[in-house]
Amino acid sequence: DAKTTQPNSMESNEEEPVHLPCNHSTISGTDYIHWYRQLPSQGPEYVIHGLTSNVNNRMASLAIAEDRKSSTLILHRATLRDAAVYYCIPPPRSNTGNQFYFGTGTSLTVIP
Amino acid sequence: DAGITQSPRHKVTETGTPVTLRCHQTENHRYMYWYRQDPGHGLRLIHYSYGVKDTDKGEVSDGYSVSRSKTEDFLLTLESATSSQTSVYFCAISESPLESQYFGPGTRLTVT
Numbered sequence: 001d002a003k004t005t006q007p008n009s010m011e012s013n014e015e016e017p018v019h020l021p022c023n024h025s026t027i028s029g030t031d032y033i034h035w036y037r038q039l040p041s042q043g044p045e046y047v048i049h050g051l052t053s054n055v056n057n058r059m060a061s062l063a064i065a066e067d068r069k070s071s072t073l074i075l076h077r078a079t080l081r082d083a084a085v086y087y088c089i090p091p092p093r094s095n096t097g098n099q100f101y102f103g104t105g106t107s108l109t110v111i112p
Numbered sequence: 113d114a115g116i117t118q119s120p121r122h123k124v125t126e127t128g129t130p131v132t133l134r135c136h137q138t139e140n141h142r143y144m145y146w147y148r149q150d151p152g153h154g155l156r157l158i159h160y161s162y163g164v165k166d167t168d169k170g171e172v173s174d175g176y177s178v179s180r181s182k183t184e185d186f187l188l189t190l191e192s193a194t195s196s197q198t199s200v201y202f203c204a205i206s207e208s209p210l211e212s213q214y215f216g217p218g219t220r221l222t223v224t
Contacts, residue, residue, distance in 0.1 A: 043202045043215030102155035
């Protein structure tokens with residue numbers, strides 16, 4: 001099964017860029033990597049996903065390593081509202097019932 | 113925001129009583145999911161549905177049953193609640209298992 005590894009926690013100063021890493025050395029060549037985040041007392045929300053090249057949207061950027069064994073979620077200017085748990089999600093597998101596995105993610109603290 | 117509601121949002125019940133949680137969507141998505149979230153465990157999938165009357169087990173399905181008689185509603189039932197089922201329950205929807213999931217606001221269940 002594809003698995004991911006993320007740091008348990010990270011800190012960032014407000015208005016500075018944040019780079020959240022994720023290792024996913026076992027994904028296959030056609031697997032998308034998804035990122036979600038969960039704000040305090042809320043359900044998770046989709047952030048971004050990508051396959052090979054870097055991806056951008058209004059929330060964040062996703063940089064995927066050339067060998068696809070790792071990716072980095074980039075928040076260009078952290079705000080206090082970005083304090084959340086960020087999940088790097090491996091692709092579902094048919095042998096796991098096509099289930100997303102969320103794990104425990106990275107808890108991001110933003111310091112004013 | 114995706115149209116997903118959960119009811120009730122909070123519930124306190126006694127051990128041994130039956131409990132039903134409801135998830136309602138207005139997006140006409142085929143897939144619906146029930147997760148539970150506990151400290152230190154992240155989100156864990158309980159059951160999911162891939163169509164009306166089509167459901168399958170997730171990672172932590174023991175003690176739970178589900179039903180989906182209409183596209184828009186997915187019910188989670190605890191036949192006889194136990195204290196270990198005290199948790200926050202999230203419903204999610206998606207168009208396919210590889211697509212992004214959209215989450216409801218959650219139901220906080222306390223079993224005393």
